[in-house]
Amino acid sequence: MPIGVFAQRSGLTPSALRFYADSGLLPPAEVDPVTGYRHYSTEQVARATVLRRLREIAMPLAGVEAVLAAEGEDAVRLLDEHVAKVVGDAAEARRKAAVIKSALGGDVPGPTIAVLKGPVFADAVEQVLTATAREASMPVLAGLRIEVSQEAVTLTATDRYRLATRTLVPAEPPRRAWSGTVDGDGLRAAVAEIRRSPVVRLEAVPHGVWFRMPGREHQYCGVLTEEFPDHRLLLASLGEATTRATLPKDLFLRALEEHPGDRVALHITPERVEVGDHAPIPATATGRPLRIWFGLTTLYPAVSTAIGPDVMLDLRGDDQPVTVRSADRGDLTTLIMPVKAGRETRTPHDDAPRSDHGRHRQSRRSGPGR
CATH class of the missing domain: 3.10.150.10 (DNA Polymerase III, subunit A, domain 2)
Structure with missing residues (x-):
């Protein structure tokens, strides 16, 4: 099939196909010696599709070549290693961003909204986060609702079919009432550090929450702006x-x-x-x-x-x-x-x-x- 048809079948653009042909990852089945037109076979569609998907997860060309050349468990292992590196790089980027925010004045201390025992708070976050969901139409469902009152700190999450809520007794009486929906991915990344701290102090800032821990690296999580489902009405009804x-x-x-x-x-x-x-x-x-x-x-x-x-x-x-x-x-x-x-x-x-x-x-x- 000509390159245009193959591009539609594989999801790759003609320019990308030329690039991958020149790099040796996906040479055409035939090249017309007179016109130079490239033609591909039906059997190459599967390889092209895998190549496209590997590039969509930011795998470098050398990694793509290794995966395509490997078989079975070796290919899976290479893919897992790449994903682990991407996740690690994302966590490192999050940490560096927190340092940059501090240098830019973004780490200005905010008012303390709650003080909790680190291991207890970490366990509660992990328990409640199991009820989150990723939905493009309702991104707030990926977040964890934190509500602070004079008596307790309540964590809530829902995926519309399941709702989990956990109430914690603060280590110190809360100084003010506060509520917000904290980014679930940010919390998952912060939990490991929070768990190792005897005490964590929650500080509210305009667009997020700082988790301050004595002698440990502070963690920052953004707050989602979309309205959280009215779970209190549900519970009351x-x-x-x-x-x-x-x-x-x-x-x-x-x-x-x-x-x-x-x-x-x-x-x-x-x-x-x-x-x-x-x-x-x-x-x-x-x-x-x-x-x-x-x-x-x-x-x-x-x-x-x-x-x-x-x-x-x-x-x-x-x-x-x-x-x-x-x-x-x-x-x-x-x-x-x-x-x-x-x-x-x-x-x-x-x-x-x-x-x-x-x-x-x-x-x-x-x-x-x-």
């Missing part, structure tokens, strides 16, 4: 639980891990919980028996991040948000949306929540059950 079940976390997780499908049915009775076809799990349940379905990728993280040996489920029917929390500690709470029974699903994002009420249809835009 939840109805009373009609079924409550408490069961061992480790047995529950094991049953979910061994479940073969991408959605799972829970059958809750007074003395046990059945997870699909798995052996029944001993449980303590009150209220009416209930059968309810969940997407596995929504239910599993909600259970795995619970604190303590037992998990408590507060259920309000098979079409209402379910509260998942630790039976012995209530400072980490997760809400999850059930899915419809009776049909296959691919992921919870492909499966509509049970929506007999209009407000649950709206939840697909702004939060679980909203």
Whole structure:
């Protein structure tokens, strides 16, 4: 096929194809000796597509050549090494940017909004960040909402199908109320340093938050400007639980891990919980028996991040948000949306929540059950 057709098939521009031909990465199958026109074969489309994708992740030409020449595990290893370098370079760029901000006056101390124990704050951030999502239409879902009051510091995240919130007791009484949605990627990069500090002081500045740690490198995270979903309205509007079940976390997780499908049915009775076809799990349940379905990728993280040996489920029917929390500690709470029974699903994002009420249809835009 001529170079123009091949460019359309491969996603590479004609000029890029000429460059890769001259570099030896993708020579044409034939070159007309009279006109000099280049022609490519159908078999070269796959190689060209891989080449384009490797360049899209900023792999240098030498790396591209090595990956294309390698096979199987060697190619995967080279790709992993490149990604690790890109991630490391990004983290180094973030650190250098913080130094530059300081030199430009961007590291001017801001008012202290909270003082927390570093390891406790780091654990809470990692737990709650599991409920974030990357959506181009709602970039705020990739952030972590931090709310500081006179009594507590609350962390919240949601992917619209799951909402996680954790309440922390500050090491010192907060000096002022504050709220903001902090960039999730920045927090993930800062957590390792925060975890190693006995105390972390949060300072609010115009476009972000500084995490100050004695004797350690301070960390900066930007604040997202988009409005965060009104999770407080959701929590306040939840109805009373009609079924409550408490069961061992480790047995529950094991049953979910061994479940073969991408959605799972829970059958809750007074003395046990059945997870699909798995052996029944001993449980303590009150209220009416209930059968309810969940997407596995929504239910599993909600259970795995619970604190303590037992998990408590507060259920309000098979079409209402379910509260998942630790039976012995209530400072980490997760809400999850059930899915419809009776049909296959691919992921919870492909499966509509049970929506007999209009407000649950709206939840697909702004939060679980909203």
